[in-house]
Amino acid sequence: MPSRLLSALLLALFVGALLVSAPAHPFGAEARRYVRVAGWSPVPVPGGPEWEMGGVTVSRDGKKLVLAHRADPPIVDVEPRTGRITRSWGAAMLVWPHSLMLDGEGNLWVADAAVGSGGASGLNPPIPSAVAAGRGHQILKYSRDGRLLLTLGTAGQAGTDATHFNAPTAVAIGDHGDIFVSDGHGGTTNARVVVFDTHGRFLRTWGTRGAGPGQFGEPHSLVIDKRGRVIVADRTNGRLEVFDQQGRFLTEWKTFGLRPSGLALGPDDTIYVSSHDARTHEERITIGRADTGAVIEVIDGALEGIDGIAVDGRGTIYAVSATGHAVAKYERSK
Numbered sequence: 001m002p003s004r005l006l007s008a009l010l011l012a013l014f015v016g017a018l019l020v021s022a023p024a025h026p027f028g029a030e031a032r033r034y035v036r037v038a039g040w041s042p043v044p045v046p047g048g049p050e051w052e053m054g055g056v057t058v059s060r061d062g063k064k065l066v067l068a069h070r071a072d073p074p075i076v077d078v079e080p081r082t083g084r085i086t087r088s089w090g091a092a093m094l095v096w097p098h099s100l101m102l103d104g105e106g107n108l109w110v111a112d113a114a115v116g117s118g119g120a121s122g123l124n125p126p127i128p129s130a131v132a133a134g135r136g137h138q139i140l141k142y143s144r145d146g147r148l149l150l151t152l153g154t155a156g157q158a159g160t161d162a163t164h165f166n167a168p169t170a171v172a173i174g175d176h177g178d179i180f181v182s183d184g185h186g187g188t189t190n191a192r193v194v195v196f197d198t199h200g201r202f203l204r205t206w207g208t209r210g211a212g213p214g215q216f217g218e219p220h221s222l223v224i225d226k227r228g229r230v231i232v233a234d235r236t237n238g239r240l241e242v243f244d245q246q247g248r249f250l251t252e253w254k255t256f257g258l259r260p261s262g263l264a265l266g267p268d269d270t271i272y273v274s275s276h277d278a279r280t281h282e283e284r285i286t287i288g289r290a291d292t293g294a295v296i297e298v299i300d301g302a303l304e305g306i307d308g309i310a311v312d313g314r315g316t317i318y319a320v321s322a323t324g325h326a327v328a329k330y331e332r333s334k
Contacts (some may be wrong), residue, residue: 026266034285034299037329041068041297042076042083042211047325052124055100055308056320056327057108062312066108067320067327068097070124075108080312083329089146092129095136097219098185099170099262099308107149108142113185114158131156134146137165139181150200152181158189162202166190170221172230174245178203180230182219191216193232193247206247211237214249221263221308223271225290233260233273240273240293253293256286259286262309262319265290274302274309274319285309285317285330303328 043051055068058080074097076089098113114136116126116244130136134156141150158166167185174180177198184190192207205214217236224230229250230243238258242250257275259282264272271290276283283306285299303321312318317330 008049033297033332034330035333036302037331040083040329041327042078042085042323043069043327045326046130047086049325052322053308053320053324053325053327054097054322055110056310056318057102057317058312058316059102059106059309060104060313062314062316063100064106065318066100066102067308068094068100069109070096070127070322072127072129074127075110080318080329081317083327092127092133092260093125093140095130096124096193098168101171101173103173106144108144109171109173110140110142110172111168111181112136112143113169114138114156115167115185115187115189137167138169139165139168139179152179152196152200161189162194162205165194169219172222174224175228178245180222180224180245182232184209184219185218186218189297192289193217193219193222193230193243195245195247199263204247206243212241213242213252214247216241220261223263223265223290225265225271226269229290231263231271231290233263234260235259242293251287251293255293255295256288257284258282260286260308264309264317266309266311266315267313270296270311270315272309272311272317274306275325276306277322285319299330302330 050071052070058065067076073088073091074094077087085184094112095114096116099111101109138153153165165183167189168183170182172180179196181194191209194205195203220235221233232241240253256273258277262274270289273286283302285302287297288295303319305321308320310318319328
């Protein structure tokens with residue numbers, strides 16, 4: 001056999017072997033490195049409607065884990081290692097908690113979307129005690145010992161101006177203390193980002209409903225990366241949108257799942273994105289680089305109905321499900 005033909009044959013066999021041995025994975029991501037921690041769950045398995053989970057956050061050192069569920073009392077402190085509930089509090093304070101965030105000082109921020117769902121969605125209605133107390137449509141900041149430190153928005157009232165929200169979904173804090181809020185949970189609610197200074201004074205807002213650059217179908221979560229860029233999960237448009245802090249659109253990424261819902265950032269600016277799509281049975285955590293949007297790992301078959309997500313400084317992932325009434329913990333495989 002001529003040497004040139006032999007070389008071509010060997011090359012073809014080598015490439016074919018690579019294709020056979022290479023793991024097939026969406027977006028060209030690396031093979032899975034995370035595994036779910038078996039038997040770890042702060043909530044009953046299976047959980048009932050009172051365990052419809054509305055948020056999760058964990059401290060950077062991994063020592064404090066907080067969950068929110070849509071029943072009284074809605075705030076649940078958990079021992080992260082064992083999953084044991086240590087305290088529940090906040091009765092009659094939250095109408096429909098949507099997300100949680102622990103800041104660098106250990107204060108807890110809560111986004112109370114207030115819309116509820118119920119009906120065909122299978123989600124709980126607003127918590128009756130908080131509705132009766134006139135709560136909802138607010139961002140609330142609590143100290144380590146549960147004292148209310150700051151409120152944004154007008155309790156129990158939806159609106160579109162500087163002093164009102166309509167179903168706020170998440171909050172993030174910039175390097176200089178500015179407060180960024182994603183405002184709007186679909187339907188006829190808002191579709192914008194609202195910014196306040198560290199004292200809660202209104203600064204600016206951006207976004208309208210739509211699918212174009214800088215518009216939102218549903219701004220479901222947001223984080224701020226090391227460059228100071230604001231990354232928003234535009235869930236119903238199936239993308240992450242990236243802005244500067246003045247609201248200028250920079251880029252969009254459509255490789256983080258069909259319905260990106262929850263966002264979390266690691267200390268190295270790794271971004272973790274949850275996506276749940278009932279139409280295609282997608283239950284996914286996508287891990288990527290916040291600086292470029294490059295996907296580096298995909299966890300398929302994650303928690304059923306996965307929604308909120310959090311990550312500590314070691315990269316341990318916590319995820320919650322509203323429709324699945326569940327909580328999960330993922331660690332890097334040894």
